[in-house]
Amino acid sequence: MTPPKLGVTLYSFTPYFHARQYTFEDLIRIVGERGLGPGLEVVGFQSIKGFPRLPDGFAARFRRLVDDAGLELSCLGANADAGLRQDRLLTEDELVEYMLAQLEAARTLGFPVVRVQHSVTPDLMERLLPHAERLDLTLGMEIHSPHSVGHPKIQALLERYERLGSPRLGFIPDWGASLTQLPPSLLRTYRDKGVPDELLTAFRDQWNAFHAEPLIMDDAEQGARFRRMREINERLGGDDVSVRIGTNSVGLFGHMDPADWKQIMPWVVHVHGKFYDIDADGAEPSAPHDILLRDLVDAGYQGYISTEWEGWHWNETDDPFAMVAAQHRLSERVFASLAAS
Amino acid sequence: MFRERIIVDGSLTVTPGGYALAVRLPWYRALPVSAVEQLDVALDGVRAPADAISFEVNGRARSLAAARDDWDESWYVLDDGVVRVAAEVPPGSAHEVEVVLGVRIPYLPVAGKPLLMTERCVKTMSVKETAV
Incomplete structure (x- = not known):
């Protein structure tokens, strides 16, 4: 059994970054030093000023830093900012152009997968596909609370994916959509x-x-x-x-059955291992890792799981690095028990 | 999110025409300047009219009305925004400042209308120095 690869999104460390306590470069180095990779995910509009424009020489410096830290680029978090303007939502053409600039940035930075969000309709996904092919990218629609695999928006995408049959289009489950209780x-x-x-x-x-x-x-x-x-x-x-x-x-903690991710498993191109708490037994009380990881392993998923600690929305005492490390230990324990069974 | 960080500690200055302070974005990523849909400022309980407020990011100040149409520029998540208010400043070296910041979250449209997140921050601050 080859388990999925672990990793982290720098979003987990938002409180430190926002406080200017650690820079983008610091965070990459620390993720490497503390063994929180190998997968590295970045939200473009968070980590890079002026994104999707990249300063001269930025991409080369970034890739060197990632190499030196012993990390691998997993996914670039793009944003589908349909509400960019105050007076109206972007038109389809404007949104395609807006996403395309981020796809180009992902390519320049060296990311293999781009996270997209639900304002990108099946038609727009189809329009982006030739660009994904040209730029050697895979596009993953994030399934985030309050959406679920059975939501009409997701089902419409699934139908389109099945018709287009391209390995460059898929989904990114976010485990926050399938919690079993409030954190x-x-x-x-x-x-x-x-x-x-x-x-x-x-x-x-x-x-x-x-x-x-x-x-x-x-x-x-x-x-x-x-x-x-x-x-x-x-x-x-x-x-x-x-x-x-x-x-x-309502916005963050979704009610889907964690076992229902199985329905879209063949189309999973990346995973957001969203979590909030680690209890005294080292388990996640709201996101059942034994089920979530078992189903990924059973499906033969060998991509990255980006650990995404979001407890910092209210929890100002736990150290985000320690929380991510604890979630990795939990994941490794589950993988080991699955391998032994 | 990060409501206590909205008003930058120690940033209050008295200017010839009023006062100024620095504000942070209470969100995890850059947003278009036009996402600033509400910026209420009060000093010692006296709320400034909207047309007395200017908002500067990336070295460019604009009125709140102009900010709403500015979706080409973005307010980076690590940058201070500078708020300048034309007002009478009461005497005293410390003042209570209140800022209510409402930002549109552009990727979260619910029924065609992006979510508006409003955060309020109140701090009592000493005046730093007299700026020009």
């Missing part, structure tokens, strides 16, 4: 910040109630869930801080 550290952190237990319990109960309902199939249902959480916040005397617990729970 325990979320509730703990806000309890420590003084948010009343009654409100925290109400948010949790509402998330659990959503969990028992059918998955979101359109944006109107998502809007209704945002409103439901805001109502709970108001009814129980919450403020503009506590409301985020509720609204983030």
Whole structure:
């Protein structure tokens, strides 16, 4: 059995980077030194000022730095900024042009895979395909909460992929779409910040109630869930801080069955190993790694899993490097037990 | 996200026509300048009218109205934005500053309308120095 390759997205270290505590170059070096690769994923609009324009000589310096750190480029996170303008969404032609500039940057930087987002429709994906071929890139549509494999947008892409039959188009599962419960550290952190237990319990109960309902199939249902959480916040005397617990729970923590990723497994070109907590037993309490990794291994997936720690949205005490390292240890333990069984 | 980082510590200056301060983007990546849909500033509880505020990134100041149409320029996530306000500044070496920053998240359209994320930050700060 050849397991998937591990790696990390620098997004995991956002609090340090945003605080100007570590530069982009520092982070690459540290990922190498601490053995958090080999796969390296970067969000273009985060790490590179002026992206998708690249300063002269930047790409060569970047590739040397990655080589020196003993890392391998896994995926460039592009953004489908359909809402670039205030007055209207971009037209299809504008969005193709916007994505194409990022594809060119990915090629120049040496990334094999580009993450795209759901404003790119099946038609636009098809229009980008010849460019992916020309630039030797694979395009992966991220499946992120509140979407799921059965969402009409994803199903429409899947149909198009099957018709086009190109290995250069695929999906990037984000494990945040298939959580089994709210991250325990979320509730703990806000309890420590003084948010009343009654409100925290109400948010949790509402998330659990959503969990028992059918998955979101359109944006109107998502809007209704945002409103439901805001109502709970108001009814129980919450403020503009506590409301985020509720609204983030709709936006970040999806309700898909983790075993349902199997439905799109042949089309997986990269994985976002999104996680929030590591418990006392070294397990992830909300993202069942035994199931998530088992199904990737069973499908023979040998690409990268980019560890993506997002607990920093509320957790300001745990060190992101240590969290990523702990998730890698968990992944390696699961791989070892799968190999032994 | 990062609401406490919006107002840059120690950045308040009194200018000949008012005051200025530095602000950070409460988000993880660069956004187009036009994503700044709301920028409310108040000093000691006195809220500045929108047309008294200018916003500078990449060395170029613009009015808030002009910022909304500026989608070619981007506000990089590590860069300070400079907010200048034309106002009477009350006497005293320390002031309470409040900033409410609403940014459009351009890749998260819900039913055709991008998500707007609004964060509020309040800090009491000493005046750094008198800028020109």
